[in-house]
Amino acid sequence: MTVPIDAYLVVGAGLFGIGVIGVLVSRNLIILLMSVELMLNAANLALIAFSRALNLMDGHAFVFLVLTIAAAEASVGLAMVITLYRNHDTVNIDRFSILKW
Amino acid sequence: MENIILTLIIFFPTLGALLLLIIPGDRKDSIKGITLIISFVTMILSFWLYAMFETHGLGMQMEVNIPWIESMGVGYHLGIDGISLLLIVLTTVLTLLAVLASWHSIHHNLKGYYFSILILMTGMIGVFCSLDLFLFYVFWEVMLIPMYFIIGIWGGVRRVYAAIKFVLFTMFGSLLMLVGILYLLYQYQAFSGEYTFDILKLYHTPLTFIEQMWLFAAFALAFAIKVPLFPFHTWLPDAHVEAPTAGSVILAGVLLKMGTYGFLRICFPMFPDATITFLPYISVLALIAIIYGALVAMVQKDVKSLVAFSSVSHMGFIMLGMFALNIQGLQGSVLQMLNHGISTGALFLMVGMIYERRHTRLISEFGGLAKVMPLFSTLFLIVTLSSIGLPLTNGFVGEFLILLGLFDANKVYAIIASSGVVLSACYMLWMFQRVVFGKITNPENEKLVDLTLREKLVMFPLIILIFWIGIYPKPFLEKIEPAANMVMKHMERASSVKFDEENSRLVIIDDSDAVLISTDYETIKK
Amino acid sequence: MTLDLVIFIISALTAIFGALMMIFQRNPVASVMYMILSLVSQAVLYMQLGALFIGAVLIIVYAGAILVLFLFVIMMLNLRQTEDMDSDSTPISKLAKFLVSGLLFLEMLFVVRGSYFQSSVETGLLSPQIDDFGSVESVAELLFTTYLYPFELTSILLLTAIVGAVVIARKPSNEDPVEILPFDSDDDEFKSAKAAE
């Protein structure tokens, strides 16, 4: 008995959903960033599953690229977190509302 | 030469502007010098144009017609008649004087300032030369941006408000005009199967009466805002008061003429029936502008806004003269456009001179200038009198012809308009008295110095022109006459008017649907 | 109930559990730990799908590098769970957020249901259809031939990100204070210019 591909996709969707919840409700910037990473990983899982189902390797290459981007995002995001913390002494996202004019 | 002279005049200032870009911003003297040379050469070129112009020639001269965006029927079509010729010369002269006048009054970002002025010059001359609606519209908008910067960056305290108001008013009108242009394009295409923006061809677009009415309204609004006709005038005092001297001079001297020029070049010949129908309403608005502008000018506290409101009044005269639809009114109007540019330009220049000395424009701050600045006072008197329209100055000839023509067309309008002559004396002389006469009450005025050589140079050509046009207007009137007759001939294709060759005036044919009110205009039964 | 299925269920549940714990932890350090847990479980899932190399990379790079970076930042900032974590969001807005996320999840399920992968595919660690499926060579070949440009671009992206991170996180020195120019400052400037006259 083999595992249906759909099952992997459902797990991916679940992880993605959790990631979304994390982005929407968490107040800690760092957890928020990790939720974003989680969403990326959920997408990766789906990519791998598709790759397997179609028996094509391209999905693996995509995942590799996504991983790189995730790393870049994490580094820039963390740098921003550091700066924000330095200036505002908090990582509570509700304390920042400077994204407006 | 005939082929390229117009292109040269239009784009020479642009070349100069580009040249300015490569000069470092801190080399102020060379920036000023280059601008001065460029505008001077442009002026000489316009004089050459004037010399080449064939006085009694009918139709457009120096025409250039090169396809530009062929798929849309856009052409690079230039050409001038007597009306545009005089306005081009006025533009180049006033711009040169404006450059000279702002020699010491602009302190920061000189490069941007002179760049704006030169681009503005291109826009203004371009509008007067364009015989292609697309080109016309492009130049029309090109004018707007530099003026916005000139007011908004180098202006007075409330400059941002004034600049935005100016742009919004003008934009509002010109967007409607754009819609009108596009409609006209498709209408002409339906008629002839050809897409074209050529103004001369579009004169022959067949339009129903209702279409004419809407199109006229769209174009007329754009032009009326520019004129400015009451009640669209409120941008003018703000813009004038806040603009630097050169801005005011160009604004009053040339930009306002765009509106009246637009009426003559586009509204009248393209929508003659609508012109006749709208005639009474626009005339009444112009009458209101005359009286209203004069009365409001009387109680102004700021010299510049007084002159601005006087412009409203004077431009009302010009509108009325055009809508008299006879040769006297039309020629008077065009001449008065020139006169208004000269007199009001001179007034703004002189106000700028005392502003540079005292940094205020409030009338109450002055008084007794005749004692310390006799030459200034004398020239100011001459300019004031020319604005009032005293005989032997330029203002009289224009105003007289307008009223003469108007009297033939409609006696009641003429009589009401003539009262503006009395009122103009009231507000101008009252202002003159408060600024120049009396004892020096403000100690700051004691040590004012009289005009410098540069200021004398600025005023000299204008004073000459004031008397030249006043005493011997023939060369100017000659240039206008064929063009003015042409405008009326173009209007003849309307169902409601006929050109009375003998008296050179339009006669309104009665019992056509188009005529709503024409009580006093000469009418004949069909 | 094959072994594959058992492994799948266990690691899937662990992944979900880790993810949930991660987002609901107050303490960021614990959060990171749960994230690692979730990641490792996901790596298992990857490998089950034949992606041996990617699975390994996931553990090495993600768990080993990125999350350590997170941990490092948390330590550096010395964040506590007692930190100011007040929120001005109301319970209703919180509920709305859950609802929106739930809806998204449901929709994704619908998508999965509607897709044509309904037939089950042979999975398992050792049952690839092509010989070197998921091997380092095959991934590398793809990356350096077909996906060369994107690959190079990502490298530039990474470089940019590094530089960006350095610039952003740099301590502002006193020599070049950041100038703040409000939009309508020119009037004040005018006034001061006028006063200077």
Add this chain to the structure above:
Amino acid sequence: MTEYIYLIPILPLIGFLINGLALNRLPKSVVSAVACGSIGLSFVLSVILFFELKALEPSSRVIEQVLFPWISVGSFHVNFAFLLDPLSAIMILVVTGVGFLIHVYSVGYMSHDPGYSRYFAYLNLFTFSMLTLVLADNFLLMFVGWEGVGLCSYLLIGFWFEKKSASDAGKKAFIVNRIGDFGFLIGMFIVFWSVGSLNFNQVSSIAPTVFAFGGTLITAACLLLFVGAIGKSAQIPLYVWLPDAMEGPTPVSALIHAATMVTAGVYMIARTNVLFMLAPDALMVVAVIGAATALFAATIGLVQNDIKRVLAYSTVSQLGYMFLACGVASFSAGIFHLMTHAFFKALLFLGAGSVIHAMSNEQDMRKMGGLKKHLPITFMTFLIATLAISGIPGLSGFFSKDEILWKSFSSQSGHPIFWVIGFITAGLTAFYMFRLVYMTFYGQERMDEKTKSQLHESPKSMTIPLMVLALLAVVGGWVGMPHILGATNYFEDWLSPVFSHGEAVNTHALLSSTADSSMEWLLMFASVALVLVAIYLAYNFYLKKTSLSTAMKEKLSGVHKTLLNKYYVDEFYGAVIVRPIIYFSLFLWKIVDVLIIDGLINGSATVYNDISEFLRQGQSGRVRSYATIFTLGVVVLLAFFMTD
């Protein structure tokens, strides 16, 4: 010589340019030489031309000189052209002659003024404008001179510009004149669009064929032209500027506000006599306004204390006489009075100037008195002028005034009431003029000691013009003796070609209804008797029993106050016209412009602003709410694609 007509106005213009452009850099002697020399040359040229004209046949005494085409648009052509005919010949003689004398007088009078060259420049410019006015061969060029003299009047009234009252008076003069010009302008339009030309000769010959006799259009045209005359010649209701114009230097008052400019209205009506003859109703209005002004101004003159103001009201009153003459279609009598009035009124003003000069710029007659022995020449010449204006037989004023009175009585378009008004005015004139003489030259010396010690007769440059003018005031009237004295009326004969067109149009206007010479004798004696009585009364009131005048003043204090305040006309105009206009303008500016129009525009901007402000609330700046909305968007989009 007739090709040199243009030199007559051009010479003063050259003088103006020299003095004006030199900007105070020339020495005073050069300035005065240029100014007086240019107008003196003009005068000589005028005399020569006058005699050349006289040598011609009466019917061919019309010389036109076209300088260059001025404005030419469509059917409208106007030339810069001058016209010399008997009427303009008289006028240029008066203008250059009297003008020359006043220029000479000014050399002495203004010798200490810092604005010396400016003064002479203006004066020359004025002479140029006035000569253009009278020599113009068309309405438009006349209008040039018309406005030009207005401008010079403005400049010269406000000559001492540091005095607020002076510049106010100048402005008032200009604006009131402009109101008149407004009428002139529209009258001109009617004439042009009916006749098709503005040339005087063409108008005269064409007008009778295009206008219906007594028609509405011609009446309107004449009335509008007359409005122009009212403004320029200071008639009711636009006379208010002239008394204020006395703020200017006294020679200016003599030249502009007595001898020349203010008579331009009379000249204009005489020039366009054909039109007025075509409109009997308009003539009637002219006569009524003239008569009313004559009486009205004379009553104000009775009580004024400022020596120049008395003369100013006297001028207004005398101008009324001239209009009365024109109104009864006796244009030559009007011009005759214009000429004699120019002599004696200029003399009176110059005499007054001499008095003021001696009194250190004191103008209040209550502070004068007994000046006879200090200023003998001034006194003698002033007395001659006073006798002339009062109408003592033999002097110039008598002949002209008597002709007007007789014509207003006898002419077909006249009426005995006009005569009665003129008769009363003559009495009043004699009374206030002798009041002036008695208060100034006779009786106690009421000035303070300092002024008294400085009393002196004026220098020769001032007294010689006085004497010349005195001579003219005596003999000037002899050219127009009435027929019943058995003499020939040379003046009337000289002018008759000019008025023949008009007479041809309206033949019965001038016919005497009661051409009875005994009646004429009777009326003449009556007026002379009245003048003598008035002089006697003045003698009693102001010299012999001064208590009488004070008693009278108290008895009629209401009337006296009203007269002293000039019937409160200025106040009335201020309250009814000026102030409402100012308030209305303020209303237009503050309410209509700023509040309504700008309010609408700024209001619509505010509405947009408010809407944006509301929408801006969505932009909280909080990342999480943005993310929520973003997610919601994804949800909705996904749902959309799935249902597709």
